[in-house]
Amino acid sequence: MAAGVFDVCVVGSGPGGGIATYVLASAGLKVALVEAGPRLRAGFDYNAHGSAYEHLESRLKAGKRGPISSVFADYCERDHFTPVGNNPGHGFLKALGGRSLCWAGHSLRFGPLDFKRWPISYTDVAPYYSRAERFMGVYGYKDGLYNLPDGEFLKPVPMRCAEQLLHRGIHGLKSRGFAIDFVAQRKAMLTQPHWSKRAVCHYCGHCMRGCEVDAKYTSANTPIPSALQTGNLTLLTETTMTRISVDATRRRIAGIEYVTGNGTAGKLDCKVLVLACSAVETARHLLLNKPAEFPNGLANGSGQVGRNLTSHFGLDVIGLFPELRSRNASNDDGTDYFHSLITSLYWDKPHPNFDGSYQVQCGSGVHPTSLMIRDVPGYGAKLKRELREKNVCHVLMDMQGSLFVSPKKYIDLDPDRKDRFGLNLPRIHLHYEQNDIAMAQDMTQVCEEIVRLSGGEVYRSPGTVTAEKLNIDYNHWVGTTKMGLDPKNSVVNVHCQAHEIPNLFIGDASVFAANPEKNPTLTNIALSWRTSEHIVEKFRSGEV
Amino acid sequence: MERRELFRIFAASAVAARTAIGQHQHGLPPAFDFSTYRPRFFTDAEYKMVDRLCDILIPSDAQSRGSHDAGVIYYLDTTLHYGDAAGQQQWRAGLDAVETTSQMRFGKPFIKCVHSQQEELLAYMARNEGAPTTTLERFFVTLKRSAVEAYVLSDIGMHEYLGYTGDTSLPAFPGCTHAEHKR
Numbered sequence: 001m002a003a004g005v006f007d008v009c010v011v012g013s014g015p016g017g018g019i020a021t022y023v024l025a026s027a028g029l030k031v032a033l034v035e036a037g038p039r040l041r042a043g044f045d046y047n048a049h050g051s052a053y054e055h056l057e058s059r060l061k062a063g064k065r066g067p068i069s070s071v072f073a074d075y076c077e078r079d080h081f082t083p084v085g086n087n088p089g090h091g092f093l094k095a096l097g098g099r100s101l102c103w104a105g106h107s108l109r110f111g112p113l114d115f116k117r118w119p120i121s122y123t124d125v126a127p128y129y130s131r132a133e134r135f136m137g138v139y140g141y142k143d144g145l146y147n148l149p150d151g152e153f154l155k156p157v158p159m160r161c162a163e164q165l166l167h168r169g170i171h172g173l174k175s176r177g178f179a180i181d182f183v184a185q186r187k188a189m190l191t192q193p194h195w196s197k198r199a200v201c202h203y204c205g206h207c208m209r210g211c212e213v214d215a216k217y218t219s220a221n222t223p224i225p226s227a228l229q230t231g232n233l234t235l236l237t238e239t240t241m242t243r244i245s246v247d248a249t250r251r252r253i254a255g256i257e258y259v260t261g262n263g264t265a266g267k268l269d270c271k272v273l274v275l276a277c278s279a280v281e282t283a284r285h286l287l288l289n290k291p292a293e294f295p296n297g298l299a300n301g302s303g304q305v306g307r308n309l310t311s312h313f314g315l316d317v318i319g320l321f322p323e324l325r326s327r328n329a330s331n332d333d334g335t336d337y338f339h340s341l342i343t344s345l346y347w348d349k350p351h352p353n354f355d356g357s358y359q360v361q362c363g364s365g366v367h368p369t370s371l372m373i374r375d376v377p378g379y380g381a382k383l384k385r386e387l388r389e390k391n392v393c394h395v396l397m398d399m400q401g402s403l404f405v406s407p408k409k410y411i412d413l414d415p416d417r418k419d420r421f422g423l424n425l426p427r428i429h430l431h432y433e434q435n436d437i438a439m440a441q442d443m444t445q446v447c448e449e450i451v452r453l454s455g456g457e458v459y460r461s462p463g464t465v466t467a468e469k470l471n472i473d474y475n476h477w478v479g480t481t482k483m484g485l486d487p488k489n490s491v492v493n494v495h496c497q498a499h500e501i502p503n504l505f506i507g508d509a510s511v512f513a514a515n516p517e518k519n520p521t522l523t524n525i526a527l528s529w530r531t532s533e534h535i536v537e538k539f540r541s542g543e544v
Numbered sequence: 545m546e547r548r549e550l551f552r553i554f555a556a557s558a559v560a561a562r563t564a565i566g567q568h569q570h571g572l573p574p575a576f577d578f579s580t581y582r583p584r585f586f587t588d589a590e591y592k593m594v595d596r597l598c599d600i601l602i603p604s605d606a607q608s609r610g611s612h613d614a615g616v617i618y619y620l621d622t623t624l625h626y627g628d629a630a631g632q633q634q635w636r637a638g639l640d641a642v643e644t645t646s647q648m649r650f651g652k653p654f655i656k657c658v659h660s661q662q663e664e665l666l667a668y669m670a671r672n673e674g675a676p677t678t679t680l681e682r683f684f685v686t687l688k689r690s691a692v693e694a695y696v697l698s699d700i701g702m703h704e705y706l707g708y709t710g711d712t713s714l715p716a717f718p719g720c721t722h723a724e725h726k727r
Contacts, residue, residue, distance in 0.1 A: 049711055052697040053578075053615060060626035067619075067697060158719025165725055191716075202713035333710040334717045367710075368702045374692050377673055379601045379666070384608075387692065388706060 006032040006234070007539065009256060009270035011241050011285075014098025015521050016507040016528035017276030018219025019132070023532035024274075025227035029539060032268055033224070033233060034258060036240040037075065037094035040101065042221070046071040046210035052369070068369050071095070071210030072102035081280065081426045082414040086467050088430035089474025090280050096237050097220030098278070099475055100521075104208050104336055105187035105216050106361070107138045107522040111147030113347055117514035119485045120494050122149070128526035136217040136525070137194040140186030147347045148183070148518070155191040157203075159184055160332055162364035162395035163340040165321050169450030170342070180446075181344040185361070188217035188522075189335050196222050205333030205367060236260075242421050244273065244289045244298060251293055252503045259421060271544050272535055276507030276528065279309070283411045283480035283510060284426040299481070299498035304491050306411035308479040310515040313432070313472045314358065314399025315440055318373065318460040319451030324393035332365025337372075338398070339363060342450070345517075354438040358401035359517040360447060366391045373459070394459065395451070399443040400473065402517050404435035411480055428477075432467040440465045478512035478520050496531040503544065505531055578618040585624040585632065590639050591617060593654045597642075598691040600666050608704035611695055619694035638683025642669070645680055 007029040010021050017033065025031045040046060052067035059066070065073045077092040093099045109129050112122040126149070132138075133151045140153040170182040189201045189211075201215035214221040227233040238261030245254040245267065255269035275282045283306040287297040297305055342360035363372075366388075373390045376383055403409065408431040413424040444465060448458050462469045484490025487499035496511045498504040509524040538544045583591040598611035598620070611617070624632055645668065646654040650661050657665070669684035676682045695701040702708045720726070 051699060053619065053699065056619060056622055060622060157717050161720040161722060161725050164720040164722075167726070202715070203717040204711055204713065206711075330707050331710040331712070331714070333712075333714075334719070339719070366706055366708060368696045368706055368708050371692075371696050374689065379670060379688060380603055381605060383688075383692075384602060384605065384705065391706075 004269075005255075006030050006268060006270040007544075008032070008272045008274060008535065009034060009268060010274045010276060010507065011256065012098065012276035012278065012281070012508065013096050013219050013224065014276060014278060014508065015100045015103075015219060016509065016524045017274070018097065018100065018223040019135075019525050019528045020274050020276060020507040020532045021233060022223030022227045023529055024535060025230045025232040027533075027536040027539075028230075029232060029536065031227065031233050032270065033227075033235050034239050034241055034256065034268075035096050035098075035235075035237045037096060037098075037237065038261075039096040039220070039237050040071065040075065042210065042214055043212035046074065046101075047212045048206035048209035048369070049204065049212070069209060070102075072099070072208070075101075080419070081428055082417055084427055084429045085408075085431040086470065086472070088428040088472055090426070090428055090477070091475040092278070092281070095220075096224065096235075097218045100218040101210055101220065102208055103216075103218075103475070103521060104338065105189050106338070106519040107133065107136070107140075107151070107186050107188045108341075108518040109149045109151055110516055110518055110523050111145075111149055111347075113147045114514070114516035114518065119483060119513065124494075125523070125526050125530065128529045129522065131529055132522060132525045134195075136188045136222065137190045137196065137198070138186055138188050138217075138522075139191045141184050143181070143183045145181055145183070145344060148181075148343055151186065153186065154194070156184055157187070157189075157191060157335050157339065159340045160334065160364045161324055161327055162319075162321055162393065163362050165324075165454050165456065166340070166342075166362060166395060166450055167454075169452070169454035169456075172453035173446075173450065179344055179346070179348060180342065183341050183343060185335075185339050185341055187335055190215045196226075198222070201335060203334050205336055207336035240421060241277075241285065242423065244285065245269075246289070246291045246293065246298070248291065248293055251501065253501060272503045272505065272538075274505045274507045274531075274535070278508055279477040279480045279510035280411055280426050280428065282506060282508055284413065284424075286481070287411075287413050288423055294500070299491050299500050299504060301500050302488055302490060304482055304489060306480050307407075308405055308482045309409045309411055309428075309430075309477060310403045310405045310479045310512075311473050311476040312400040312515075312517070312519075313403050313436060313440075313470050314401050314443065315462045315465070315469055315471060316399070316460070317397045317444060317447040317451070317458065317462070319395050319397070319447075319454070319456040320390060320459045321393045321395065321454070321456045323455065325389050327392060329366040329392045332367060334365070337363035337365070337367065337370070337396075342397070342447075343517075345446075351439075351442060354404075354435045354442070356402040356404065356435070356439065357517045358399050358439055358443055360397045360399055360443065362395060362397050364395045372396050390459065395456070397447045397450075399440060399447075400476075400517055400519070401436065401439045401443065402515050403472070404433050404439075405479065405515075406433060408433065430472060432470050436470065437465050437467060440470055476520055478509040478515050481506045481510040483511045483513045495534040496527060497534075505535060507531060578615040581618050581621075583617075583621045585621050585627075585635075586617075586639075589653065589655055591621065593639070593642065594620060594687070596655065596662055597666060597687060598694075600663055601688055601691050602695050609700045611691055614695055614698035614700040616691055616694040616698065619698070620690055623690075623694075634686065635683075637679055638686060641678070641680040641683055645669075
C-alpha cells in the first residue's frame with residue numbers, strides 16, 4: 001500500500017462510494033477505496049445462464065443456495081444484524097460494487113415536490129442527475145411528468161402485453177378525475193453503444209442475478225475502473241474498516257484502521273474521509289466509534305445518527321388477463337421482471353388517511369427461474385394447464401411505499417452480538433404504523449380496481465392489510481445520517497459534510513432528509529457526485 | 545412436432561451449445577442425463593415412491609413430458625442431500641406418513657400398490673390442500689411445491705412445458721407488439 005497521507009479515503013464501493021471514488025480520483029486527488037468484500041469477475045464468479053440441473057450439484061456442494069447463480073444470494077452476508085419488530089431485513093452484498101451488482105437498475109429522478117422536506121432543491125441536484133445518467137447509461141421514455149422529471153435517456157425498453165393492458169385501467173381511473181400515470185421503467189442498462197464501451201444489453205432478464213456482460217451499470221464496471229485508469233486510486237479489497245481514528249486536538253478524522261482478508265491489521269491516514277457503507281453500516285460505524293470528544297458516536301451530537309430510518313415497503317396484487325391465455329410466451333425475459341410503473345399518486349393532493357405516497361412497479365411474463373404463480377390448487381393435468389396459463393396471462397403489481405418516519409424505526413447497536421472483529425452488530429428496529437397500513441390498503445384497492453377496469457380478474461390480493469402482510473425493501477434503507485440545516489436535528493449539511501467534523505463526508509443514501517416513493521440509487525449517485533465535487537473544491541481552495 | 549424428435553434436437557444442440565467456462569453464450573441447454581444417478585438422501589424405495597408421486601402430480605401429456613422424464617426426483621434428492629437437518633426431518637416424517645397410510649389402506653408399501661391405488665392415496669393426501677392439518681396433508685403441500693419448482697427448472701419443464709426459448713441473446717426487446725392491447 002502507498003505510504004503517506006491519502007487526500008481522501010472512501011469506505012464502501014457501492015453506488016455512492018463508486019462514484020465518489022471516480023470524481024475524486026479524476027480530479028487529481030490521491031484516493032484510497034476500502035472495500036470489505038472481494039473483487040468479483042462478471043461471467044465467472046456469477047453467471048445465471050445455463051441449465052439449472054447441470055449446475056445443481058456443484059453449487060450445492062460448494063454451499064451455495066439453489067441451482068441458479070445469483071450474485072446477491074451467493075455473496076451476501078448472513079447473520080450480520082439483529083432484527084427487531086416487523087421482520088426488517090438488511091441486504092449486505094460484500095463485494096466490490098456492493099449492491100450495485102445485484103440492483104435492478106431502476107433509475108428515477110426525484111422531482112421538485114420530493115425535495116420539499118430537504119434543505120436543497122431539485123434545481124440543486126438536477127445537473128448531477130444529468131451527469132449520472134450520461135455516465136451510467138440510463139434508458140427510458142420522456143414522459144413529461146413534472147414530479148418524475150425526464151432524464152438523458154438511451155433508447156427505451158417497452159412493456160410486455162399484460163402490462164400494456166393496464167393502460168385501460170389507468171385511463172379508467174383518470175377519467176374519474178383520479179391523479180395517476182403509467183409509464184415504462186427507466187433503468188441503468190445500455191440499450192445502445194455508450195462511452196464506457198460496456199456491452200449493449202441482450203435482454204436475457206438475469207439483471208438482478210448479476211449482469212455478466214456489464215450491460216447493467218455497477219460501481220465495479222464503470223466508475224472504479226475509470227478511477228484506476230487515472231493512476232490516483234489505491235484499491236483495497238477484502239479490507240474491513242475496524243476503527244475510525246480521530247485527531248482529538250483538532251476534532252477531525254485522522255484516518256482509519258483496518259484488517260485485511262488474511263488477518264493483517266493496518267492503518268491509513270487521510271485528509272478527508274467519505275463513508276459510503278450504506279445507511280445501516282455507515283450509521284453503525286459512526287455509533288461504534290466513541291472517542292472522548294464524541295461520546296455519543298462520531299458526528300452524533302444531535303443524537304440523530306441511526307434515526308429517521310426509512311425505506312420502501314409494500315405488498316403485491318396479481319391480476320389475470322384471460323384474453324392473453326394463448327399468447328406467445330416463449331421469451332418474456334427483457335430487462336428483468338418489472339418493465340412498468342404506476343406513478344403520480346397523491347403528489348398534489350395528499351390522501352386523507354395517510355401521509356406520503358407510493359408507486360407500483362408492474363411486471364409480467366413467464367420466467368421459469370422465478371415463476372411468479374406457483375401455488376395453483378390441484379394436481380395432474382389441471383395443475384399443468386392452470387400453472388402455465390396463469391403465468392402466461394398474469395400481471396404482478398408490487399407496491400413501493402414511502403415508509404413512515406417515526407421514533408419507532410431506527411438503527412442502534414446490539415449490545416450483545418458482535419462480528420468476528422469484535423464490533424457490535426447493528427440492530428434494526430422496524431414497527432409498521434397506521435400510516436403504513438393505510439397506505440398499503442389504498443394500494444390494494446387502487447390496484448384491484450385497475451385490474452378490473454383493464455378487463456382482468458384479481459387473482460391474488462392481500463384483502464384487509466395487517467402489519468404481518470407487509471414486506472420491507474431491505475435494500476432501500478435511507479435517512480440515518482439525515483441532511484439538514486440545523487446541527488441540533490441533523491447529522492450532515494447540504495454538502496453531506498458532518499456538522500461536527502469538517503473532514504467527514506457521507507457518500508451513501510443515509511443522508512436522505514426525506515424518502516419519496518421513488519427508488520433511491522440514482523439520487524444517491526447524484527448526491528455523492530455533488531458532494532465529491534464540493535470536496536474537490538475544498539482541496540483546490542486550500543481549505544483542506 | 546413429435547416429442548421424440550424434439551428430444552433429438554435438444555440432444556444434438558448439446559454439442560453446439562457447450563461453451564468454454566466463463567464465456568457468455570446462449571442456446572438451448574443440453575438435455576441433462578440423470579439415468580445413472582444413485583440416490584443419496586432417499587432410500588431406493590423412497591426414491592421410487594417420490595418419483596411416482598411427482599409423476600402423478602405433474603404427468604406427461606400430449607404437449608410435454610412429466611416429472612419422471614424431467615428428472616424431478618434427481619433434483620429433489622440432490623437438494624435434500626445438501627439440505628439442512630430440519631428440512632430432511634420434515635421429509636422423512638412425510639415419507640413415513642405416506643408409507644403408514646399405504647399400509648393402512650392397501651396393506652402394502654406404496655411402491656407395491658397398483659397405479660390406481662397410488663393415485664387414490666395421492667388424492668387422499670391432497671384433500672385439504674388449502675388448509676392442511678395432518679403430517680400427511682402438510683407433506684402433500686411440501687411435495688407439490690418442491691415438484692413444481694424442480695419441474696419448471698428442468699429442461700423438459702422449461703422448454704417443452706412452458707415453451708420457453710429465453711435465456712438467450714436478443715438485439716432488441718420487442719415488448720407488446722399487439723395493436724389490440726394498445727387500445
